Amino acid sequence: MAVPQGTRAPVIFVLEPFGGSIRRNNPNLPFIFWDDAAVTRGDGVFETLLIRDGKAANLRRHAERFRSSARLLDMPEPDAEYWARATAEAAEAWVTERGEGVDAKCVWTYTRGRASTGFPSAWLVLSDIPQKTLDQRANGVKVMTTPRGFSVDTTLPGVDEVTRGGTGPGEERRVAPWLTVGAKTLNYAANMAALRWAHAHGTDDVIYVDPRDVHPDKGPRVLEGATSTVVLAKSKKRLRTPVPGGEVLPGTTQAALFEHAEAAGWRCKARDIYLRDLKTAESVWLVSSVRVAARVLSLDGKTLEVGGDPEEVRALIEGALGS
Template sequence: MAPRSVQPVILIVEPFGGSTRLHNPNLPMVYWDDAAVTRGDGVFETLLIRDGKPVNIERHARRFLASATLLGLPEPDLNYWHRATDEAAMEWYRQQGQTPAEGFRGEAQCVWTYTRGRASTGNPTAWIRVNSLPAEMIQQREQGVAVMTTPRGWTINTELPGVYVAAEGKVPQSPAPWLTVGAKTLNYAAAMAALRYAKDRGFDDVVWLGADGESVLEGATSTVVMEKKGKRLRTPSSGGEILPGTTQAALFDYAHSQGWKCKEKPLTVTDLKSARSVWLLSSVRGAVPVTRIDDTCLEPHDLDELRQLFQAAMH
């Protein structure tokens, strides 16, 4: 069923639990001194809503909690966020003319946002957004993407205490006090600038490389996964400079149960170019095949089989 409206649903939530309220998406809601605006100081999670249910929500919730802890934000009540997500999703489907009795159908994007809040009050700000999937995202699922590889331009000193623990989405016992490598923060300006740069040059996406210009890290907003012969899936080793992906974790768990051999290991651009297929994985866009890396065109194999595997993994 095609969406009847493109208006997003905005649900204001109390970070510590309590009441929720729907917000008119055509009216402002964030104050001028909110840390999200003035500092990009906050965390977020992006979830897929499929047929009325949030996908992979437990992994997202654990990372959301770890992100908030790493930034020193008050601990969010995850049960409350679960309930608020169901409320926002139900409202979005209702606006599409669907009812619980008939069963919800279709996909939507859901974003949790949690900021340090107003400087004048010290109270955090939080809201949930549910909206239709962008048409470009659906097109990329079907047609694939051309990616530009580039060094990220900054590196992380992995000798700092707690780096690897934090990068795994856990809270280290003795982190460097500024350590936010494991947090999914609102500060995405560099990634968005890289995507604009790539699109101006005829690419759809970016894959970050290590300082050596060959080691594969991750996509600008995704995890890199490649397929090899013999039902093998590989992704760059997480930790340090690579934020573990919730979608990749769900895929590897499911694929392993189906007889696939799944490993994290260091990967290079040469590895990607010689793979049977290369994919960018993210929560809402899902699994997107890579059709070109820089000037090298790829010929992905078994796309339908892999798509079915990825689809089954996301429940």
């Protein structure tokens, strides 16, 4: 059984599919129809943002990935300006009702819409950050590694570029069946199953590894967390993350972190990372927009040694969210 996520009501705004008015929705009233593609097919895209001090953190990158995801699904491109305005209005309502200083989780949802109308559906929800998320942010997570159970065929033409976010507005749209890969779609049931599996095994999260790409000394290649990007801190102010593309969704928080850390004198690179690299890093982090950064305490039951100053890394990640 899921636990109620916070005791206060969320702030919900329903958007027009192509811009226009924004309407607040009473959270006790349902507003989604049986024939919405989100419900019948998981056919839509989403972004999860952190609202801090009444503002959406890392807004530009989320808006970019949101637009890119929509393009990959061959949906009309969402108007970033309009979504930003709606988010600001919701954040204002949040601050008014909950006071300053209460972080919120903001989810943007944009679906192919009702089969009976053909118009996309769009809404956003601000809600309390679950206590468990706050605990993991503060105290870290125990992690188990697991194969994902499926793999993206990156040998197919175009897949590699597309999954690295390579569809700028000016580029030709690549209409092909595999193009939901690389989009942040509502098809997240497998990730949720992986998290349930982790919890059933006394851990908090999973890191996916690729059992078909095993380094003779360093073990399987590391992909990503169930809902986060893996980041390693190494000696001499170095940060590493697995190369995005294929089964590794480009991370918005990781991107913000790398930009911020580079400016602070760190050297940041996307590299192929293998399991043993996690064990020899100074610290290992799962970064994502709302949990921000959870340090990996243990991997498959074995405590990870900590080197360097993890709090310096955490401060970098927190600092990146203002940028």
